[in-house]
Amino acid sequence: MSARFIDLRSDTATCPTPAMREAMLRAEVGDDLLGEDPTVNALLERAADIFGKEAALFVPSGTQANQIAIKAYTQPGDEVVADAKCHPFRSEAGAPSVISGIQFAFVPADRGVFSRREAEAALRPAGGLGPRTALLWMENTHNAGGGQVFPLERMEELRALSLERGIPLHMDGARIFNAAAASGVPPREWGARCDSLSFCLSKGLGCPVGSVLAGSRVFIGKAQRIRKILGGGWRQAGILAAAGLYALEHNVGRLAEDHANAERFAELTSGIPGVRHVFPTTPTNIVFLDVAESGRTAEDVNARLMERGAALSVFGRTTMRAVTHLDVSRKEVEEAARALAEALA
Ligand SMILES: Cc1ncc(COP(=O)(O)O)c(C=O)c1O
Incomplete structure (x- = not known):
């Protein structure tokens, strides 16, 4: 049960249903920091498969997923190319500068959507005195852009740019299942066009806690260490992962x-x-x-x-x-x- 009022403030307002709680109650658990929680492992396998990625990591929040991704790809002084209304810049308490010491280079965007040409104009020339462009960032759907879907063709162009210039592309897919539902483009298609991505279980999918990062084994290996640094190395998290598995089964459709x-x-x-x-x-x-x-x-x-x-x-x-x-x-x-x-x- 949720609020005493009609709560349209955010899809984070969702509360676990009795059936989800039942799944949580029954979860087999172990020590996730040691990779031994069977329910977390099942969730990660499922998530990696949905997006066609090698590996995944369960984290407490979308914010932590974003901060881990930024830290994994950057060094202090680097630049992240993104639109100015992206969540990590606008709504994460300045964490990108606190945790990673990066700065953003903003791309003009329409509801969070930008083109290859616009992104390219924001890249720093190699060998100059400016910062190094270390990461291309996109948000799908775009929260401050009114739930806008980043069109797959546009992402395809960004992917080409990322591969040509050797700059990783990360997708904040907090609401990627909404993007998939609205566009009919399956999650795997989005996953194929970025190096890594995150999605949230605790928004429209109805879980009490949790987000997932997915990417290559190397990226997830780094992400595990950074999660630990950020205090996110949790233990019997299977109780939460069970809610995630339930949500992927019942709440996406x-x-x-x-x-x-x-x-x-x-x-x-x-x-x-x-x-x-x-x-x-x-x-x-x-x-x-x-x-x-x-x-x-x-x-x-x-x-x-x-x-x-x-x-x-x-x-x-x-x-x-x-x-x-x-x-x-x-x-x-x-x-x-x-x-x-x-x-x-
Ligand atoms: C696009 C996007 N990314 C990340 C987040 C952060 O998620 P959390 O509230 O779980 O930290 C949000 C939260 O609304 C979001 O809209």
Whole structure:
């Protein structure tokens, strides 16, 4: 059971169902730091297979997955080419500079999507006095880009660039299963076009904790050491991996429902006076609204909305984000849209 209100703040709001808890209860466990947890190992085998990668690593959060990936590929002073609204730059407490001492080179992007030409322009020439470009970074789906899917053809171009220049390509696929559901492109196709990737179990897939990194054996070997450095070398994590296995089995196939609910929310809120949709389309499960024309701030609107039994997240002074997930039904999404209209009346 989730919230006492209709919680559209994030898909991280999902809580484990009785059936998922049952799977967790039954999990066989061992010491994952020693590679001896059978349930973790089963999850990693499954994840590596889904994305066509050699190996995988179970980590506590999407943030840790991102930070491990950045650290594995870079040295202090290196540059990571990414869009300026990527999660590790925008929402990870400055961790890339704290943990890896890197800086970002930003690529102009449309909802997180950029072209090979744009990425190429951000690469540093070899042998100059500038920093070394060590990593190409993309996010799929793009959170701040309103759940935008990174088109596979664009990724293909980036892959070609990465191979030609010998610069690894990493995909933050926190919501890659949403991208796969919306585009019909199977996870393995995305996996084939990057050196490594991560995905989150604790967002739309409904687990209480956990993300997975996948890549080559060498990359995962480095990642294991960095996870330990970051204090993420957990032990009987099988109890959490069991939730992950359950989610991969039962909760991937239903993501299209969340997308349809987000579309419905967008439809119902588009006619509310004072509300403007930040993005013209709702590709997956995220909708961004701007309430500037109502004369109220996002904080104020959200407080009024909460009095009426629903909540979005506040993203900027007048911008708000709604994220649909398995703990909100079609009916609740419709109720939340009605509550928003009342909050703005
Ligand atoms: C694209 C993306 N990457 C990484 C993360 C970080 O995940 P976590 O909250 O598990 O640290 C998020 C969280 O919302 C995200 O949207």
